[in-house]
Amino acid sequence: MHTQPLHAGAMASHELGDGYASGVSWGAVFAGAAAAAALSFILLILGTGLGLSSVSPYQYNATPLGSAAVAWIAFVQLAASGIGGYMAGRLRVKWASVHGDEVHFRDTAHGLLAWAVATLITVAVLAGGVRAVLSGAIDSGAAVANAAAPAIARDAGRGSTYFADMMLRSPNGDAATDAQRNEINRILITDLPSGKISAEDRGYLAQLIAKRTGLTQDEAAQRVDLVYAQAAQAANDAKAKAMAAAEEARKAAAHSALWMFVALLLGAFVASAFATLGGRNRDHARVIVRTTI
DSSP states (O other), X not given: OEEEESOGGGGHHHHHOTTTSXXXXXXXXXXXXXXXXXXXXXXXXXXXHHTSOSSOXXXXXXXXXOHHHHHHHHHHHHHHHHHHHHHHHHHSOOOTTXXXXXXXXXXXXXXXXXXXXXXXXXXXXXXXXXXXXXXXXXXXXXXXXXXXXXXXXXXXXXXXXXXXXXXHXXXXXXXXXXXXXXXXXXXXXXXXXXXXOOHHHHHHHHHHHHHHHOOOHXXXXXXXXXXXXXXXXXXXXXXXXXXXXXXXHHHHHHHHHHHHHHHHHHHHHHHHHHHHHHXXXXXXXXXXXXXXX
């Protein structure tokens, strides 16, 4: 009488010697990771279609994640990590001569490895890494620095000519030339960061205004002071708005990153737990043998 197991591979590690064989079944790990990554991608697309999340959770969002998006991300992690971890545990090689505690540890490690590989794959495919999550907080500093100059410094052809036109406004309505506007713009842009117009620039601008408008030197100097004060106020307002926007972006990035951390941590735990469950089911599965005469 001869007995032939239908699942001959079930005793592979026993034949090789579990004490010398690798404790990691990388085939099972990558299989579970592939399943988790694919399911995560599918669920993200479904969430976008249902309006639960307009972008990938691995990409930076300018606004904090809403409650629906947070719940969906948590569900994606639970479902994908659970399936991937279970497959990693169920498909791994059976360790016939390994202590039960060691088996439990290895199964947990398989689930964690499957989750880690799936997370790296998903992040690499969808976003390009942690930089995408934190880019808003990183780049917001540049927005604050650029906001120190008012709108007149950023667009010389549109709103930047407003303060120059105010200085050069003449009683007869003659329009100023572009050369005159550009010269005054350059002077204002140079003096605005210091918060005070230099005496030399003030005197020069007063001369230009007096020559063009017929005002006295003192009246022209008063116009220079008035227009400069308005330009400085506009610069301060622009800077304050940029700083407020940067702070909002920083808070949004921190909020999103925090919830992503919680969701990923939850996914790691679920993957490990389900890998243990899958490994237990794998070990306790009955081996059906066929008897032949």
